[in-house]
Amino acid sequence: MAVLPEQVIYMDNNATTRIAPEVLDAMMPYLTQFYGNPSSMHTFGGQVGQAISQARQQIADLLGADPGEIVFTSCGTESDSTAILSAIQSFPEKNHVITTRVEHPAVKNLCDNLEIFTGRKYHVTRLPVAADGTLDMQRYRESLTDDTAIVSVMWANNETGVLFPVEEMAQIARERGVLFHTDAVQAVGKVPINLRETAIDFLSLSGHKLHAPKGIGVLYVRKGTPYIPFMNGGHQEHGRRGGTENVASIIGLGRACALAAEKMEEENTRVRALRDKLEQGLLSTVPKALRNGHPTQRLPNTANISFEYVEGEAILLHMNQLNICASSGSACTSGSLEPSHVLRAMGVPFTAAHGSIRFSLSIYNTEEEVDFVLARMPDIITKLRALSPFWEDK
Template sequence: MNKVIYLDNAATTKTAPEVVEAMLPYFTEYYGNPSSVYSFASGNKEKINEQRERIAEMLGAAPNEIYFTAGGSESDNWALKATAEAYAEKGKHIITTKIEHHAILHTGEYLQKRGYEVTYLDVDENGLVKLDELEAAIRPDTILISVMFANNEIGTIEPIKEIGAIAKKHGLLFHTDAVQAFGQVPIDVNECQIDMLSASGHKLNGPKGIGFLYIRKGVKIRSFIHGGAQERKRRAGTENVPGIIGLGTAAARAAATMEERAKKEIEMRDYLISRVLDEIPYTKLNGHPEKRLPNNANFSFRFIEGESLLIRLDMAGICGSSGSACTSGSLDPSHVLMAIGLPHEIAHGSLRLTLNEEITREEIDYVVEQLKTIVSDLRNMSPLYEDFMKKQEK
C-alpha cells in the first residue's frame, strides 16, 4: 500500500474541503476588521455571530455564552486561571484528575505556585473518575471541578452528567475539557450541568489556531486577554475571522454527520481492536471497552518500546502516536497510562490509533498485518522477551 494511512486524528484532523472553501473569501475578499463601523467590515461581525449560533446549537447553549479563543489550551487556561482569580475570596481549592491534558495539569501547577490547592483525583483501571472519591474531595473552600469529557489518549468517556450533578449539589462550578469529545459525541451543557467547556477546531476537521470556551451566563469569570472590547470585553484581540468561519463550518459539518460517522468509526475501531487482541499475543487494550470515543484504540504491547514501533510504522506509511501530541518529544511514559496502573515497562510500549470516517477495512487489515510483523521483529530483538519465553517453555 503506497499511500499514507493517517491514524492520528486525536492529534489533529485534516481540514475538510468545504471548511477551506468557506474560509477563503475572508482572507482576500471580506478582510475587514469586525470592530470597524463601516459596512464592509461590520458584515464580518454578523458572520462571526452566525458561527456562534451554530456552535451554541450543538451544545444546547445560548450564542452569547460562546467565546472564541485560539484553541483548547487557551480555553483550558482561561477557565482555570480566571475562575481561580474571580472566586479567590470564596476559596482556593480546585479538583481535577491525574489524566487531564497538560493544559489543565500544568495550569494547576501554575496555580499551586500562587497559593491555590489542587486535588488530582485517581481513576480506575479503565480511566474512569470514581464519583465517591470526587465527592469526598470537596471541601468548604472548593471553587471548581475540572474533569475532561473524554480522554485524549485512551478515549475513555467520563461520567460527565453525574459529575455535573455533584458539582451542582455542592454549589460548585464545573468545567470540562471537551476538546476530544466536541463533534464526536452529543453534548448538552444543560443536561450535564456544565458551566464551562473547552473545544478546538482542528480536532473536528476545522482549522488550527481557533477554539472556543463556553461560559454559562452568570458565571463570574475574569477577562483572560486585555486590550480591547472583543468577545464582550472578555477576550481582547482582533477576531480571527477566517478561523471562526472555519470552526463554525466544521462544527455544523460534525453535527450533520455525527451519527453516521460514529457508526462507521465504531465498526472499524472494533474490527481493529478485535484483530489486534486476537492476533498479537501479550497485548492489552487501554481505556474503557465500551465507554470510549468512537475512533479511539489504544494498545500496550509487552516487551517492546513505543518509539521504535512508531518509527517502523512510519516506514510502512502508517501514522500513529504513543500518547498526546503535546508530549510526543518526551521520553517519560504517558501520565495517563501510569494513572490507570500500567507499570513503566508496559506503558512504554503503547500505541494510540485514532480513526476517521474515511478509513477502510482494507486499510485496517494492512495496519494489523504490519503491526504483527513489526511487534514480532521488535520482540525478537528484546532480551526481556527472550527471557520471558524461556520461562514459558519450562
C-alpha cells in the first residue's frame, strides 16, 4: 500500500516541494475547461493567452523584473543551459567561462562538457570555496579576463544552503563587460530578489522548488542582453523558446510566485526557527555531528549535518522506516556512492562527508515534526555507529 502524504514527515524540500493547494486550484480549470491553444486566433484560445500573461506578471513581480524579461522553459536545467550556451554563442571570440566547484549538476556537467565534447576548446575556471562554503571574492576578480564570455554562479547552494554574493559578483562582471548568470532555483521565494537593482543578466528558476508543479521553469533575460534560443520552433515566447506552452503549469507557477511573496516573511521567521531548532538539537544530542556551511549566510530552510563514521545512505534507510524524508545531497546525484562534490570542495573530512544528511524544510513543516525527528535521530546514529568498525576507537 502506498504511503499517504499525511503520514510522511517531509524534510526534503530542496529536492522538490508539494504543490500548494491554491496552486492546484488555479491550475485545474486549464486542465479541464480552458484547454485552448494560447496561440490560436479565436477567443477560446486567446483567453488562455491572457491567463499566461497574468502568470508572467506574477513571476516578474516576485523577481523585481519586467514581464517581457520572463521566458518560460521546462525546468531549471533547461534555463541554465540556455543562458550559458546563449552567451558562448553570442561571443564566439571568447572561450572562457567562470563558475564554482559547488554548482548543481545542471551547470557543473554542462561546463565539464564544454571542455571535453565541444569542437572548440573552452576553458572553465571553477572557483574554490572555503571550509564554510563561501567564496573568495578577490580570487573571483582575478579570474575575469577579456576572454570571459559568462559567469555562472548559483544564488544559493542546493546542498548546504550557503548564499553567494551574486549581486556584487554581477556588478563586477558588468564592469568587465562580462555576462552574468545565476542559478537561483533554491533562492527564489526564500530570499528577497529585485533584479531591477542588480546587474544580473540571466536568472534560472524551477517551479517544483516553490510549490508549483514539476516540468515548468523560467529563464529571466535582462532586456538588451544578447540572446540565442536553445529551442527553436514556433513563435512562442516571442521567438525565444519554441514549443506550445505548458499552460496549466505556467498558471500554477504564477500563483506559486504570488504565494511565495506572501509567505516570504514566514520563510525567514517561523521556518528559520524550526530549522535552527532541528540543527541545534542534532548538534547538541549527537556526538561527532557537525554543521556544513556558513552559520548565518544560508537559506532559512536548509541544514546540512554530517554524522561522522556512519554512511548517509544507511541513515536515510533508517529514517525512511519512520517515514522521515531527507536527502544525502542533491537529488540529481543521489544514485552516486561518491561523497558530495560540494562537501569535498569544502574540505569536509572523508569520515564525515559520507555521513551527511540534508534537511530542507518548508512552510508546511511543523514543530511537532521537528520534535519527532529530534527524538529519533540520536538512536539511529547510535545503532549505526555500533556496527561501524571506525567508531570503536572514538
